[in-house]
Amino acid sequence: MSFADRLGIGAASSEAFVERALGELRSGRPVLLQSGDEEVLVLGAEALDAEAAEALAALDGGGGPARLVLPAPRLTRLGAPRAVAGSVALPAFDAARVEQLALGLDARIDAPVANAGPADLAALDLLALALVLPAAIVIPIRRDEVPGAVAVTAEEVARFRKAQAAGLRIVGRARVPLEGARECEFVVFRGGEGLRDQVAVIVGQPDTARPVAVRLHSACLTGDLFGSLKCDCGDQLRDTVARMAAEDGGILLYLDQEGRGNGIANKIRAYDLQAQGFDTYDADAALGFGLDQRRFEFAAEMLRQLGVTAVRLHTNNPQKVEALKRSGLDVVAEQRVLGRPTLENVRYLAAKRDRAGHAIDFEQLAARAPD
Structure with missing residues (x-):
């Protein structure tokens, strides 16, 4: 040859x-x-x-x-x-x-x-x-x-x-201390969804022989980086990492699925429609999107490559639970992940609960509201 x-x-x-x-x-x-x-x-x-x-x-x-x-x-x-x-x-x-x-x-x-x-x-x-x-x-x-x-x-x-999911491979890894979680390793995968690489953040030293605390977190530029009040993504990201660090460790998968898989440009278009009175799902529908374009099966392959076979999943989203189960992982428990309610995100959270079946308890949310 x-x-x-x-x-x-x-x-x-x-x-x-x-x-x-x-x-x-x-x-x-x-x-x-x-x-x-x-x-x-x-x-x-x-x-x-x-x-x-x-x-x-x-x-x-x-x-x-x-x-x-x-x-x-x-x-x-x-x-x-x-x-x-x-x-x-x-x-x-x-x-x-x-x-x-x-x-x-x-x-x-x-x-x-x-x-x-x-x-x-x-x-x-x-x-x-x-x-x-x-x-x-x-x-x-x-x-x-x-x-x-x-x-x-x-x-x-x-x-x-x-093919993208099947071709997932690790292309880089390094220790990266975080605020509130000093012992962390970032593992970068190539493949999966979106147009960029995927990242697994290993917090502490989780025991992969036992069910591992795991969160599948879709990238949210506005919430994760800029602290947008329109969603609870940034709170969910930071609170999950802090909880894993305080307990037995865990793995947070940071996935290139901005805007429920629609991309940042379409997400901002949808935000503009929300400002005109649409809820988050009606805004996406007006642009031609269904409830959720994300797929999570490739996340299961990332976890398998890290030696994980059973998980305690930190999520409110039943789709994530079912996707990991379909992919052969054992989901032994679910842990709710609540952010802070704001005047700007209450309607968004209610829509996720009522239209997409997310397990969001508004009484628990109210207890987290800032004074």
Whole structure:
């Protein structure tokens, strides 16, 4: 076997093709997607400006009309309720109209909605992986019309998440003393969800021969770093680490899942909608998202690589419990993790309890309220 073959030079893996496509979409450029016999050009709707519209209009268009693919929650917001994603024909690349259909609060569908096909669903999956707005411009096209375009298949997209979880590996580790928890080790994994690395914070010296205290903590820039009053994430992060340090140690997994897996840009868009009266889940739905886009199975693989097979899970979220159980870990106990209630986060906490089944006791919360 040659040197190039050993290193995979010139023969990129399926994951590499998808990663290249994600980079293109995040940069506002289209990618070529093949699904069965259909080839389409995919562009995120948020990238359609006047220049892009002019370029797309210059294409031959012999493969059929272009369409805007939207997920079910967004179509419901537009007055066309349905259980699955659908598409609306785009007879012209009108950037203002596309923006209204993708983001407008008062917009309504003024055209028939077709069922989303396999290429459409794969396009939405790509946008979800790229953490951009879930609204895809899909244009049937011949490959020779877009020479040099990054190409990917629907099958490669479908396999990507599983491959990322299976390929998780430790790429760095070091002791990092924290305030209130001086004995900590940070272990960095590559793979999993999101677009960055994942971090396991080992607090103290947990005994992996026994059930280990564990928290799955999704990254929250606004709460964890800046102390946002709109959520309880920062409190949950710091209180859990302090509790582990005071007891028998534990492991906190800091996961790249900002905004329930929607990405920081969409999270801030949702915050703006919340300021207009939406609750946290209705705001996400108005943008086209379901209740929660996160997956936690890869977190179980991180724990297994750290020697953990049984956990005492610090969480209020039943989805995390079920995900670890499905992945083969033994969840022997649950420990609630409460932050401080504020005027700004009470509605958010109530929505998590009432709409997503989080175990949040408001009497206990009231006892934590600042004087």
